[in-house]
Amino acid sequence: MRYPRRSIRSIQGQQLPSIITQFSPRHGSIRGIPVQSPQTPLPRQIEDGIEVVPIEKQETGTGMILTPEDEGKEVVLISEKSEKEVFVPPLPTPPRSLWSRISKTNRILGILSIQVIILIAVGLGLMAAKSKGQQVMPTTTLTPTSEKVLIQNGTFAFMTPVEPQQQNSACLALTNESVAWTCLSRRMLRIQFSLNPSDGGTVMSATMRARNRTNTTTTYGPRPPIFSPAPLTPATDPDYPENGQAYYFRTLYDRTVILKENQIGTDVMQQEMPDRNRTQVKPGERPWLCTFNATVLEGYVYLAGNATSANRTVDPAFSTEDAKMPIMPYKMKLTEMRTRESPQPYCTRMVVGEDGVMVQGEGEGRRELRLHETHSEQRPAGGRRELLGGMVGRGVRKEKRQTVTPYCCRCQYMWQPDPGNGG
Structure with a gap:
């Protein structure tokens, strides 16, 4: 709901009374201000001044306090019970190396690429060794018959x-x-x-x-x-x-x-x-x-x-x-x-x-x-x-x-x- 309020311009030059906001007795006093029961009549100077609008009780313990200097201020009241229930999650640990900053998908692709390169290198090495052995083999196998027949039948x-x-x-x-x-x-x-x-x-x-x-x-x-x-x-x-x-x-x-x-x-x-x-x-x-x-x-x-x-x-x-x-x-x-x-x-x-x-x-x-x-x-x-x-x-x-x-x-x-x- 929208609360009615008066403009500050209409009361320029006038001394404004202080605004006091009262809360439930369970919240205790605010900044040394004693808590008054609802039956206690408001002071006279407050009655002749600006209309005081009561703040609805909320479970969250928040309310608005009005002052002549600002449009309004939010006052947050946190009980001892609510302070214990508040959980602040820990901050994530920053990455220590460049590899840990890479996403999981990119890591897998990188590992697969390295394996493919190794397999290609091994295959090329085996093919080169095989072709070299085939070139040398005729020289060794033909040694006994390089001079036709060296022994008589x-x-x-x-x-x-x-x-x-x-x-x-x-x-x-x-x-x-x-x-x-x-x-x-x-x-x-x-x-x-x-x-x-x-x-x-x-x-x-x-x-x-x-x-x-x-x-x-x-x-x-x-x-x-x-x-x-x-x-x-x-x-x-x-x-x-x-x-x-x-x-x-x-x-x-x-x-x-x-x-x-x-x-x-x-x-x-x-x-x-x-x-x-x-x-x-x-x-x-x-x-x-x-x-x-x-x-x-x-x-x-x-x-x-x-x-x-x-x-x-x-x-x-x-x-x-x-x-x-x-x-x-x-x-x-x-x-x-x-x-x-x-x-x-x-x-x-x-x-x-x-x-x-x-x-x-x-x-x-x-x-x-x-x-x-x-x-x-x-x-x-x-x-x-x-x-x-x-x-x-x-x-x-x-x-x-x-x-x-x-x-x-x-x-x-x-x-x-x-x-x-x-x-």
Whole structure:
């Protein structure tokens, strides 16, 4: 509602009385003015002066006070109860960094952009590395055939020396079983070099196959190795780098040795020496067949110095079976060795029939060979050579050039294509 009031201009020059506004007794006094009850009559001077308009009681405790100087003033009265109920929210914490001032949407877009840039950079790097590798690859893969064929194709014969370059049976713990690992002595072997059909006819391989023998004669001692085609890769022998460029192959085969009945498991003093004369196994005899499965066979075929042995054949005086066969024109190193990963070796008692064929005897089991507890076959370090004593027969030591391979079973042969080796 609108309250009537008089203009100040109509009372200019007159002394105006003071205006006093009264409130409910519950609000107490204002600025030292005593509170008067509603029944108390107003002073006379106020009655003759300006009309006093009562202010309506409000729960908010506010009202208007009029003074001659101003149109009016607002008086706000706050009780103790209302002062306690007033809640002033805390001011927000100002942002500390530029990143926190950015909106959440812009932050997400920025992170996604960075990830996309990283992925693009990684992809470009991989593509560049792949294209570079493709450019270098033909140079390395064509190295073996850069000079057409560096090794002759065909089957060649070579003979192992009387004494192997290395011989060691230290992987066997018992002395009366060490004869089970013996090396080849003056045996004529065959090796074939050819392109491997399984690789598309582009990779040279080496293989040793069983001979097509017309008789069934069996001799005592180790049997020649037989293995499937193994790829030939260019390499340099770390033990003999002076031999120049070579081809290297590595494969596994089952090594077997035929021993006489009293050559294993008996007293050392009663054992016979390994038979190097290749005595034939006779019908009715009961030999031992010792097997070393998964024996490692590796070889280095050196390409240098083969001109002197070209077009030479085996002399029939050395071997009638290999007569007129081309002699191996390359110098070659052949190594047999048993590793820690090889299966347990064993010997089986055999019986020779009237036809000379060996079969396992009835009721005969197999004898497992005891291995050295610390047996470890280590790959030879590049270029490292030592002079060690190799075990031959019953402990006879011969000084040989070989790498350190503690407690190993090993045979190593070196073939030299000279006229004294079957030519």
